[in-house]
Structure formats: C-alpha cells, structure tokens
Amino acid sequence: MIKSRCIVSIDDVSDSEMNEIFDLTDRMNESLESGKSITTMKGKILATLFYEPSTRTRLSFESAMQRLGGSTLGFSDVKSSSVSKGETLADTVRMAESYSDIIVIRHPLEGSARLASRFTAKPVINAGDGSGQHPTQTLLDLYTMKKEFGKIDGLKIALIGDLKYGRTVHSLLLALSRFKVQVTLVSPPSLRIPQHIISKVKDIIKIEETDVISHVLPEADVFYATRIQKERFTDQNEYQSLIGSYSIDSELVSQMKETAIIMHPLPRVDEINPSVDALPQARYFKQAYYGVPLRMALITLLLGGEN
Amino acid sequence: MIKSRCIVSIDDVSDSEMNEIFDLTDRMNESLESGKSITTMKGKILATLFYEPSTRTRLSFESAMQRLGGSTLGFSDVKSSSVSKGETLADTVRMAESYSDIIVIRHPLEGSARLASRFTAKPVINAGDGSGQHPTQTLLDLYTMKKEFGKIDGLKIALIGDLKYGRTVHSLLLALSRFKVQVTLVSPPSLRIPQHIISKVKDIIKIEETDVISHVLPEADVFYATRIQKERFTDQNEYQSLIGSYSIDSELVSQMKETAIIMHPLPRVDEINPSVDALPQARYFKQAYYGVPLRMALITLLLGGEN
C-alpha cells in the first residue's frame, strides 16, 4: 500500500499504514526470534547517505536490510563523499538512485530529506534532518508502546528532559496526538517544548506541563526520557543541577508503577542511571532492538517485497 | 577471454575485448531493468583499496558486485588503513589478495595501479591513479556513446573544459582514436590539452582545437564536459569568467542538434546548469547509471563468471 512512497515525516504515514507497518513488524520480530533466515530482499540494495554520523541509526538500517537478505552501501561521513567536491544534494541522490533500490538519508539541515525525495523515483527514508523529523524513530517509539501495552490508547505518557531542542520528542508528541493519550511534559523551564508544537496538539489530546518529575512518578505508564545536551548550557553548574533533577535512578523508579516502562531514544549519557538497566521497567534496550524488525517491515512495504 | 587479467589502462583492453565487455554490459543492463536477481558472484569478494576518497566510483563498484550476488570489503580512506603504519603498497595488495577475489585500487600517485598488479595473481582494476588512467570511466564513456547512437564510428565529439588536468578526457581521447571520429577540443588557452596527448592521436583521427564553444554547438553529436577546478586558478576572477564561458545552460543547448547528447563524468559543479537536466540532450545521469552494468560485465569477465 505504501509501496514506492517516501517516508520523510511521520505525517506521510496514515493510521491504516501505521497498523500495516506494526503488523508486519510483529511478523518480522517473530522471524528474528525463530532465527529463520529471510531472503525477500535478495539482490536488492539499500543506500545510506549519512551527511552526519549516526552509528546507531545507520547500523539499524543496515542490520534490517541484511536480515532481509539484501545488501547495503553508502557513506557515513561527508569528508569521504563527493560532497567535498561541491556536489549538490540532488546529484548525490541521483547517484544513489543509480546504485540502489531504496535510499536512507541523514542530513544536518531540516528539509533535506524532502528535497532529496524530489530527485528520485526510488523510496527515500528520512533518518533525521536537523531539527526536522526522524520518522522511523517515532514509529519504533509508538511500536514499543503498542507492543508492551497491547495498545496506545489510554496510556499516560511523560516526556522528560530537553523538550526544546529534542527533535525526537517533537515528532513523538505530534504522532501521539493521533491516539487517545494523556501527556505530561516534564522539563526545566529553560528547555520547555516550543509553543508551536503545543498549539498543534493541545486541543486534541490532554497535555500538562511541569518542571517537577516527582509529580508524574506514581501515575505515568510510559516515561520517555531524552538527552539533555551539555553544549546547550553556557553555565555548566546549571547543567549539573538540571541533570541531577531529571535523571532517572533506582530511587525514582521505586516510586513508579510496576507496570510502567522507561524509554529513551539512545544514546543516553546521564539521564538514566545504569542501576536502572536491570529493573523490570527498563525498556530502552528493547526499544532499540525493535528498530530492526520495524525497519525490516518498512523496507519490505516500500519495496513491495510482500506482494 | 580477459579472465584473470588486470585492467590498469584502457590499452589493456583490445578492440574485440571491448566489444565483449559492451555486449555483456547490454545483457547486464537488461537484467537490471527486468529486476531479475543475479547470483553468479555468490561467495566472491571484491576489495576496494581507496587511498583517496571517490564515493561515486567506490559505490559504483560496490553496487556492481552486490548486483552480481557478491560482497565487498575495503577501506575508503588512508587514515583508517594499515598504510598509516608505514605498510608498502605491495604488502597491502598482498593482504587484499588473501581476503578477496578481485581488487579495485584508487591511488593519488600515477603508476600505483600497475605496480599493485605486479604483486598479486588476482585481477586488479585501476579506479584512477593520480594523473594516470581511470579505464572503467573511459569504458563507460564509450559505452554510453555506443548505446545512445548505436555506434561510435562517425560521431562528432566535443571535449569541453579543463583539458589540461582532466585525466578523464586524456584517457577518453586516446581511446576515441581507435574509432573513426572527429574530435573538437574546446578549452580556455590556459587549460589546453597537453601536446604529448595530441601527438599520439593527431595522425589517426581528425582533431580541432578552439576556445569558443559556440563554434561546435550546431555540429557536435556528443558534448563531453569536464569540471574546471577552482583550485587551479590563483586569480578567482579569471575562474569566474571562464566558468561563465564554458558552462552549458539551456540557452546553449537550444543551439545544439536535437539528437546531440551531453555527457559529464560527474560530480559537476558549475559546468552544466541544473536547468539542462530535464532537456532531452542531458545524458550524464544515464552515463553514470551505465557504470553499474559496465562494471558488472567487467567483473564477470575478469572472474570468469560466464564460463
């Protein structure tokens, strides 16, 4: 159904397509767990055009394509690409089109992925473009919630940390507004979510804002933590005190419901203490793992491997 | 026929071998278009030893090998290779020989590929060595002309731009002298083709030189543009004015024959205006695309996959 389309923003995916992706992700997951080798993408090539490094995202896509029997090529660094000779994005995308069947692009500038998709008839997946979207991250975030709770409707979700600059939570909040959820935004006043994001969802789902994490601890089903980036702060003392207030440790977890789950897009630095890793609420590694079957499903649907 | 041989210079390929390569390229092209998966190189490995980055060439070889069912390994940057520990080219090639079935080498120094081929019994393909040759580029240039016009004999070909430093046009001109063609060399006086190249071909094919591009517009069948590199000029005003004179835009194209084709080894910067991309004469993206089936054919012949 979504065959040959581009996935630049989560808005490119309709509700029914999202269900289709999640259903196929379930089946891919089962295949992975059974250890059965899949070969539906044999002879197909996925190109990774990474204008900025993102090992986690790149390897997740490569793993997904290889698990489907396909292969991968690309660059993970601008310095070793034709870009350093002054080539335009359009020409680089046309090159990738000649050499592959599906293109994954990561670029520091917002709008790059959309632009790229205009220059090729082959499917383009946005793997993050600056402060823009990163739709496969949003899909795997939603999939994790659905997988762990059976459904997303009815969940109480706390988004925690840097909500101002964190691209991940912007996309996630917009996507969550498609479901019947209650969201609490937990951030220091200086890192509050931008008003233009809030205004898009505040009439659709119930939103609360707070700067005190303890308020949400006993209630939320999902704690979605994000990285607070040191480099955002001119005053490093301010950073240290904030990290202290918004970091999740086992003491905080003890105040959560037993059925609650903790998520994080990774990599994490100080936002979640390693002592939490062994607790039943920790779900961020599983969330990262779901990135592979989810991307397997997406590649399969975009290339029509199920037809 | 060319099984187990090295392709360091276009002179390593006889006329009949060139025909053999082009015929197999046609068949590879058909396979690609039909979407049929080929597995003749299953279990075979192509090594890319890139001592300087060239994304386009590297990915084209990787795509070709993967489209044949084989796999690839190598390095695209000297910094992350054993070379940084002082290893000789000979030893690095012997390493590649142990790990692969066919070796593609790109090196900043002329003669490196020939040297490399002496230290291994496995086929070596030169993917550009300094101011030396880049034979697969020349083969795909010739293939594009043959494919688009049915034959190369009889064509009027204009080579345009930096003919002094442009390795690509040197190889191409030498190779064109095997055919019954007329060549016009269009360049600023300061970037004229070296005399030693001219002297090799001037008694065999008809050559003219000019610095005014308008002279060739109504006549030529093939316009082969090359990059004029900014860094060749100490006076940037001179560069700007030259680029203006030798850049192909839609105005210039309107003076060309409708059946003419415009080629470029890519990446391009200012030599061809993006407005030309949609015109019927533009053939540079198709030319780049032919790099994959051509390299598929070459790998197949060198490894004897058709036997």
Next chain:
Amino acid sequence: MIKSRCIVSIDDVSDSEMNEIFDLTDRMNESLESGKSITTMKGKILATLFYEPSTRTRLSFESAMQRLGGSTLGFSDVKSSSVSKGETLADTVRMAESYSDIIVIRHPLEGSARLASRFTAKPVINAGDGSGQHPTQTLLDLYTMKKEFGKIDGLKIALIGDLKYGRTVHSLLLALSRFKVQVTLVSPPSLRIPQHIISKVKDIIKIEETDVISHVLPEADVFYATRIQKERFTDQNEYQSLIGSYSIDSELVSQMKETAIIMHPLPRVDEINPSVDALPQARYFKQAYYGVPLRMALITLLLGGEN
C-alpha cells in the same frame, strides 16, 4: 563445544578446543582452495566495533564472515560512532547485540573486550585491546606452525624484535608454553620481554634470552619477527642502529635451515627486507592468509554452524 562463548584471551580456549578450531580451519582452508561457496552463515551478521583502526584485522574478519555466506556491519573509527556522543562501551555493545549475531571488538584499553563480553549474551571476540590480548592472532600464529611442520611440539622458536611492547609475542609466548617447544628471545636489551611474562613460562618450557640474532640462525625452526616501533625511541640514531641489527635480509636467511620458516604478524616496516619475500623460508603472507580460514572456523564454532 565452544558455542556461544567469548574469546577474549587465548586462555579462553582449551587444548581440545584449539584442536577443534585447527581441524575446522583445515577444512575451511580446503573449501577456500576448491573455490566452493559456503552458505552456513546465510542471514547471520558479524558486527565489527573498532575503536581504533586495524584494517588488516577488520578485513580478515569481514572476509571470513562473507566467505561463510554471512554479512558484516560496524564502525572502524571512533569519530563516526555514537561514542563521540559519550555513550558507554556497555551501551554500544548492547546496540551491537541488537543488530548482529557475533561481535568483534578492538579497543585501545586493556580489559575492554572482557568488559564488553559481560554486557551481551552473544559471542564476543577480542581483536586486540591495548596491551592486552589478541587471541585470533595467536591462534593463527600457532595454526601456521602446526600447518607448516605437522605439529608444534619439538619446534625451536625464535621471537625477535620488540619483545617489551609487542602484545603479539606476549600472547604467543604464553600460548607456546602449552607445547613442548624451546624458545629463544632475541631483542635489544632495552626491548626485552617483561619479567612478569617470563616468570609465567620459564618453569614450563625452555627459554633463552639473547641480543645477538646470529646465535639462533642455524638452529631455529621458526623465526617470529615483530615490528620495532620508531616512536618508542627518543634517539632516532639508536632506532636506526637497532633496526639494522634485527632486520632479516637474504644474507641472514642464507644462514638459516632450509626448512626454517619466517613469520611476522604484519604490517612490517623494516624488520624483513622485501628481498626475503621470494625465499622459500618466507611464510608471513601465508600466515596472514590463514587468518581467514581460522576466523571462519572460529565464527562457525561460536555460532554453532556445524551443529
């Protein structure tokens, strides 16, 4: 037998497991020579986490996995990895676990590979951790001796060069103490093997130390040379004179037994003169070649592909 285990140190491999690895290496070697394609690792992924570059080791593992029909992914440079965002080794290993079936790690700090193996249930192979171990190098060193002489017991082995900093010879000497061999340690006084290594083996096997290479020339069966690193010396004149004394050239080889073999972990710089390459005693390229079938055997045993 060693299925699902980690190979961090050569001590992780028992005598009977070593025999099992060597027997399977023989069979892999035969497969490679017959050109028969193996597909036992189809659908399986090997991850290479290289926190410092080592082209030779990385490509040898990649070649081994590809020769088995599997595929590879990873990073070869810290700069383009999540590590630059402050991710811990533990989290990076958990990422690799989600994306692959077996993990190869190279890290500048001793103990990293052991640490890494604690955070994943998947097999981890140490590909060198600082001044620590590099067990697959040791295995292929031992395999080479066994292959060339039929057995290791009874051999007279000279270890030559930088025995102080050379990780390779430390591991090798410890491993050799499992066999009935005589070892002569040949090094300049300033680069003698550390006493703590000697003390582990001196009561088990016969060890001699000398700084004059000529003493061992007529007697030894195996000459194992290692790189003397320029950067260890503040006085470059001292380096030059040492290199002269410990470098193997054809004059030295003429004093060796005809059946003797010369080994080197590679890359070499000045320790073995290129004139030696063509002599019957030279075995360092073959030794490097054995790295592929040996790693094929190890991957197969760790992933249970023979079951």
